[in-house]
Amino acid sequence: MSRLLPFALLAALAALPLALGTNPYLLNALIVTGILTIGAMSLNLLLGFTGQLSLGHIAFFGIGAYVSALTSLGFDVEIGFGYRVVHEPWPAAVGFLLAVVAAGLSGYLIGRLSFRVRGAYFVLVTISFAEVVRLVALNWVELTQGPLALTNIPAITLGLPGLGTWTLRTKLQNYYLVLGVGTLCWLVVASLVGSRFGRAMRGLKENESLALSVGINATRTLTVAAVISAAMAGAAGSLYAHYLRIIDPDVFLFSTTVSMVIMVVAGGKGTLMGPVIGGLIFGLLPVALRPVMAPEAQWIVYGLVLIVILFVMPRGIVPGLAALLARRSARAVPVLEASPEVQR
């Protein structure tokens, strides 16, 4: 049954707009939630499968957003000694690709830099990195417009030679674009986890010294994971920039990283389904709370829900529910021992 679950969820999500009709507000909430969920999936690759908690993940998301926006808007900056770099606007789809590449590259740099440390140090280095990137975006006004924000970012245009072009302006188009990119990211993570590389990652998470003794190159494995994770976050950032059509340095806010971490951990880190379920719940929770209570109270409930989930299901909702189901079926059929198959 659990094998069919992703397909069922995908089908449900694909059919959702039909059920919703054309309620743009809910579609908008779903699109933004979808983009954050892609961010959460990318974070899960690091946090869930290698055990490294990056609290600077928003940096890759923001770098993706800015690279993509600047590629499609063009810029003209002085880089010192009187030299200027002038860039004419390119199509947004190229921006998307460059965003993935640039975020991946910064993932490589940060990986090389910060995998020298582990645990709480790693957490704090990644926070610092994100803050520095935010402050650069805020202060390098000539390139990023600083706090004045980059506005009028074009929507993504998809084109096939000979078949004409297609500009994704409507909510529905963006919804399916996000769903498509999300599915792609899912497939990347799923195939990685199932591969030899995935076993190396999990080996490092379970027991680093043992993994090292069997010849796994820790820094290399972690760096590759960081590159892929950052590239996916960059893709999410690009989608965000072209959907919202305005970005300012607030895309680097620490609270967005916290939201993504909450999605991963509450959903179930180290599971494929966890970030998606966590993303949907915590992405849509504010939407559900908005009409029923005062704004400050909404935040309090958000915090309390997080605490309660961690207390009731410390490993997250997906593993928690799976264990619950397994226990139930074990009780129904007492002869059946709780074997690993059932757990899965």
Next chain:
Amino acid sequence: MEQLIQHLVNTLILGGTYALLGIGLTLIFGIMNVVNFTHGALYTVGAYLTYLAVAALGLDLFLALPVAILGGLLLGALIEVVLLRPLRGQDIDTTMLVMIGAGIVLQSGTLWIFGGVAKAVPSPFPEAPLQIGPASVSWLRLFVLGAALLLIGLTYALINRTKLGLAMRAAFQDSDTAALMGVNVRVIYTATFAMGSALAAAAGALLGPVYVVHPQMGGLAELKAFAIVILGGLGNVTGAAIGGFILALAEELGAGYISSGYRDAMGFLIIIAVLLYKPTGLFAKAERVG
């Protein structure tokens, strides 16, 4: 030159409160292995308690400070008993996220109760500054520096000169062995968290009258506390104290001579530089926790 002297005087004043902020955080991490994301919220609570004591109870500032510190102590103990004790043995990520959740609740709670308009705590000190050569400094801030240094001194004495401190150091070294030797580790953890929280509340209570009291005030303070702690080496109390002064110096000189826009980036740039050069903090070799 005159500007430089003023920057150095500012560093001293600012560094004292930064050190106070860092010590509470590093203590909790060192002994309990918990990254305390309620630190900023407790700082805010401390400031509001001072405001309440002065505005509602009519106490003067010197009496309001102990009230705020006591409040921080009790709230910290409550958080530890309700949220952290049941999670003992869970991994560091889980406790960190629970702390993030508690931080959100505390911060939104202050906004809900007190509203978003900043409050001012009146100061009993004269408005005219003290003139030291070309530099000037306010009496209130001198008092804050003195009180911060006093609290740091008391923390040191508690860790190094008391039985509780001995037990804390034992728990830091090896909690299992400490438990076998009759140390009640549960009590030690509650005491540690309460103490760290009281220090955060004290920092807020001291800085409330210097700045204004606002529900968002803890956010920036928390990020700075992280920078200070990592600078000094996680769990290293002496390191945090020195880290506070280093951060203050970097911010003053950075804003004064490089660019004020990057003032708040200084702390983070230092962290990255330190970790490139010495990944476990500047003072990792020094004796930890006292």
Next chain:
Amino acid sequence: MPGRFTLTTAILLALATTGARADTIRIGVNEPLTGAFAASGTYVVNGARIAADEINARGGVLGKKLELVVEDNKSNPTEAAAVAEKLITSDKTPVLMGAWGSSLTLAVMPKLMDYEVPMLVETSSSGKITTSGNPFVFRISPPSALEAETFAPMVSKLGMKKVDFLVLNNDFGRGAATDFGKMLKEKGVQIGLTEIMDQGAQDMSAQLAKLKGSDSDTIMITSAVDQLVLLFKQMSALGLKKRVITTGGSQNPDQIIAQAGSAADGTMHLTTFLPWLPEKTPDPKATETFIAEWKKRGFQFAGVTESFRGYDGIRAIAHAIEKAGKAEPAAITKAFWSVDFTGLNGPIRFAKSGPAGKESGQSKPDVYLIEIKDGRVVVPTL
């Protein structure tokens, strides 16, 4: 699992589909009620409520009552855009007011284009808002260029020779430094340092130490009230005694006097409303009624310098709906151009601004220079 998901969706749908009722005219209000600008956004909303109640007490507009649909944008641009979407599509409001900060308003603006719904901008100061070719934007607050232009005649009277800037690191602050700097240069005034401070920064002593060492006679400061209180306290602690003029209209002098005490003495402020001297405002009777109602509701007097914009904003919208003759977006957009009445800070009528063919509306409010003297607000004689 899919079962759980459809349950969530069902709840969401049930909560979101609260259609418009026919007997009221809904106005969407998109303001920061939590986050960094919570205090200011709440003031604006309270002012807006007074206006709506007042209009409804007189029988409403077109025979229908006004109903404000207030939503919190959490001081966050993404949320501001989402909120606009909700107000337009789900609550079916034909006109909006918002969104306080410039980055919040800029984030909402593409939505106005998408749905062709007009918005009255009550607070934002960025020049971009009315120059980017969005014909659905009507602004009653002055952009900093307009504020600088109004201030220009006072420059020589004040005897300014060299000016330093200390501004917030956002569009509000940096925009003010650029626009005032340009105006001052034209007036032959030298520009010295431009120092930046982060929003939410509490200790500016490093920047102030630098300003203390400069040879300028005036410091122009652009920030909101909480930071100004801190600045004045820290300036006095550093013994920094220069002429200070603040800009931006979010200064709230009463809060400054109450919280900064004598440290604020002698500071000057450019403001768009004179609640301390109602007799000097363009419509003294309206000012007095508004302030009386504000106090009656138990709000702090200090809030009126912020909340009057919400009050005037809703009144302007009501005028537009009245002129449109029906509560529909296209008719209201068109009717905004013929709004003409005296607001609390001068005439509200919209002039065209921005690229031809798709101009935004910009009203030109009065700008006043006030001084804090012995804990009171006075108008300096120049």
